[in-house]
Amino acid sequence: MSTASPQIAPSDSITEDEQIGVFSAILVMIGRNKTLVAGFSLILLIGLFSLFGTLLIDPERTEVGAGKPAQSPSSEHLLGTDQQGRDVFADLAYGTPASLIIGLIAGVIGVGIGTALGFLAGYYRGYWDTFISLTTDVFLTIPALLVLVVIASMTTVLSIEAMGLLIGFFAWMGPARTIRSQVLSLRDRSYVDVAKFNGVRDIEIIWRELVPTLMPYIAASFVGTVAAAILASIGLSALGLGPQNEPSLGLTIYWSVTYGALIREMWWWFGPPIVVIVMLFIGLFLMTAGLDQVSNPRLRTSV
Amino acid sequence: MTIEFVLKRFGLFLLIIVVAGTINFLVPRLRDTNPIEQRLYEFAAQGGLNVAHMDEMVENYSKKFGLDQPLWKQYLSYWADLARLDFGKSIAFFPADVKAEILRALPWTVGLLTVATIMAFLVGSLFGAWLAWPRAPRVVKALVPILMTLTAIPYYLLGILMIFGFAIFWPILPAGGAVSYNITPAFNYEAIVDILRHAILPAFSLVLASIGFWGLGMRGMMITTMGEDYMKLAEYKGLSDKRIFLRYAVRNAMLPQITGLAIQMAFIVSGSVLVEVIFAYPGVGFLLFEAISANDFLLMQGILMFVIVAIGISLLVIDLLYPLIDPRIRYRKA
Numbered sequence: 001m002s003t004a005s006p007q008i009a010p011s012d013s014i015t016e017d018e019q020i021g022v023f024s025a026i027l028v029m030i031g032r033n034k035t036l037v038a039g040f041s042l043i044l045l046i047g048l049f050s051l052f053g054t055l056l057i058d059p060e061r062t063e064v065g066a067g068k069p070a071q072s073p074s075s076e077h078l079l080g081t082d083q084q085g086r087d088v089f090a091d092l093a094y095g096t097p098a099s100l101i102i103g104l105i106a107g108v109i110g111v112g113i114g115t116a117l118g119f120l121a122g123y124y125r126g127y128w129d130t131f132i133s134l135t136t137d138v139f140l141t142i143p144a145l146l147v148l149v150v151i152a153s154m155t156t157v158l159s160i161e162a163m164g165l166l167i168g169f170f171a172w173m174g175p176a177r178t179i180r181s182q183v184l185s186l187r188d189r190s191y192v193d194v195a196k197f198n199g200v201r202d203i204e205i206i207w208r209e210l211v212p213t214l215m216p217y218i219a220a221s222f223v224g225t226v227a228a229a230i231l232a233s234i235g236l237s238a239l240g241l242g243p244q245n246e247p248s249l250g251l252t253i254y255w256s257v258t259y260g261a262l263i264r265e266m267w268w269w270f271g272p273p274i275v276v277i278v279m280l281f282i283g284l285f286l287m288t289a290g291l292d293q294v295s296n297p298r299l300r301t302s303v
Numbered sequence: 304m305t306i307e308f309v310l311k312r313f314g315l316f317l318l319i320i321v322v323a324g325t326i327n328f329l330v331p332r333l334r335d336t337n338p339i340e341q342r343l344y345e346f347a348a349q350g351g352l353n354v355a356h357m358d359e360m361v362e363n364y365s366k367k368f369g370l371d372q373p374l375w376k377q378y379l380s381y382w383a384d385l386a387r388l389d390f391g392k393s394i395a396f397f398p399a400d401v402k403a404e405i406l407r408a409l410p411w412t413v414g415l416l417t418v419a420t421i422m423a424f425l426v427g428s429l430f431g432a433w434l435a436w437p438r439a440p441r442v443v444k445a446l447v448p449i450l451m452t453l454t455a456i457p458y459y460l461l462g463i464l465m466i467f468g469f470a471i472f473w474p475i476l477p478a479g480g481a482v483s484y485n486i487t488p489a490f491n492y493e494a495i496v497d498i499l500r501h502a503i504l505p506a507f508s509l510v511l512a513s514i515g516f517w518g519l520g521m522r523g524m525m526i527t528t529m530g531e532d533y534m535k536l537a538e539y540k541g542l543s544d545k546r547i548f549l550r551y552a553v554r555n556a557m558l559p560q561i562t563g564l565a566i567q568m569a570f571i572v573s574g575s576v577l578v579e580v581i582f583a584y585p586g587v588g589f590l591l592f593e594a595i596s597a598n599d600f601l602l603m604q605g606i607l608m609f610v611i612v613a614i615g616i617s618l619l620v621i622d623l624l625y626p627l628i629d630p631r632i633r634y635r636k637a
């Protein structure tokens with residue numbers, strides 16, 4: 001920047017004021033947003049269940065032969081045992097965090113890659129935009145679940161973390177698109193121009209002006225990505241293509257369906273994991289809906 | 304619509320095919336086991352074949368399937384085969400042709416998913432429109448949270464619950480398959496009823512699980528539409544509520560929904576692996592699952608490639624037709 005450029009206002013004070021304004025406004029909005037609070041509480045409840053479950057329950061109860069096989073619920077086995085004597089309640093307590101971890105890893109990777117690409121394409125435009133938008137379009141056309149099914153079937157031993165990574169690498173397209181279109185509309189705002197005239201570097205503009213403004217969008221696409229990743233991971237596990245050595249919600253479903261829990265009416269085996277999964281998805285769904293209301297004022301108008 | 308747009312869009316289509324084809328070629332080859340060897344050992348274990356000549360046989364078959372060639376040669380011949388729409392022969396169902404296997408599974412998938420998608424679209428859009436409409440019947444408003452909750456349940460879990468509920472606990476419908484063993488699919492009353500009975504549970508698990516997706520999209524569009532000036536005008540003119548709802552609000556809010564439907568229809572060929580596997584429904588997704596279980600990577604490759612080409616073509620057609628349908632969209636040089 002040359003010294004001759006006009007100094008409209010000291011840039012630092014503006015950015016800090018705006019940041020504080022944006023964040024406190026978001027906090028107030030979150031507190032008022034009943035949908036978001038309800039969804040978050042539900043997820044917290046599931047998190048606490050798996051935390052206390054893993055702390056209080058002996059991990060040996062999730063192993064084959066921990067009890068008599070195919071017992072219906074009793075005081076000793078709260079949710080009975082499966083075909084091979086695993087305690088269903090213990091299986092659930094240890095399996096729930098596994099699914100949550102897969103979702104979080106995939107969410108961080110998917111939204112991380114997607115946000116970075118979205119900013120690159122939307123802020124710098126030009127060749128970056130052409131290249132990134134093309135890649136996004138190509139990968140959106142390829143049905144991710146089919147490719148994941150094939151890749152998962154190729155790997156012999158898949159760990160929980162590897163599964164999260166794998167799904168994350170197929171989850172960046174949605175966030176990339178959302179963030180790009182938002183950045184496109186923000187980059188021409190006058191406060192960005194003011195910052196540019198004052199010689200603020202691009203990276204600083206992105207980090208201190210645009211990222212805080214887009215936080216509700218980034219958060220909403222994070223929750224959405226986590227939900228999609230958990231959905232994909234449970235689906236893959238239910239096909240028998242997920243991690244086989246550690247308990248997870250999808251694996252319990254796979255075992256119960258494969259070993260005839262349905263035909264033998266062992267509801268305590270296939271039912272509880274479905275209940276936990278449904279609670280999880282309702283929680284995530286409410287959170288996304290709540291965050292949408294924060295970022296999209298149009299949805300706040302009615303109902 | 305300019306020539307330039309058509310060329311660009313076609314270029315994107317070719318790019319999709321090249322990228323997808325390359326991924327498709329590389330992924331199955333990441334595995335270190337030789338699928339033919341594995342298959343032959345399985346045969347040997349079942350039929351008591353002489354294992355001594357096994358290596359010789361593996362070599363013979365590998366030559367036949369071209370697996371003894373260097374990777375780049377395999378890659379080139381892979382594209383040459385694809386250009387001739389030759390997907391090779393299945394390893395698991397040898398000597399069945401991969402293309403024939405896919406074409407055999409395709410009608411089941413397309414039938415099931417077309418019906419389910421359109422049903423979910425219609426019901427979901429209607430509920431979404433009512434959800435945003437202030438003067439909707441109260442019963443409808445009460446139903447909405449239930450439908451939204453159903454949407455939060457992954458459709459394959461809904462499938463499991465439905466099998467338990469309606470095929471085992473209260474056995475009124477078949478638990479799986481597409482048609483009974485003693486019935487040949489044909490255009491007669493008995494066969495059609497049988498096929499429909501088999502399709503009810505998988506179709507409903509797909510419909511119930513995706514109603515909310517359409518409903519929420521429609522609700523958002525309705526809220527935008529209701530803020531438009533022509534809605535006020537219609538009200539001041541004293542038009543009937545039904546007419547304003549259907550002709551002014553729903554009709555205008557519908558357009559993005561129809562775009563969504565077109566895109567969903569393009570993805571129909573990819574089927575729904577999970578629902579098809581849970582219901583043992585013999586469609587494309589189930590075929591892919593069988594190919595995976597049998598380690599039949601020529602079949603896997605064929606299915607993936609077929610599905611991606613079909614989706615690519617459908618999306619290309621939608622993009623090219625769209626300006627003809629919606630006059631507001633014009634493809635011009637930016």
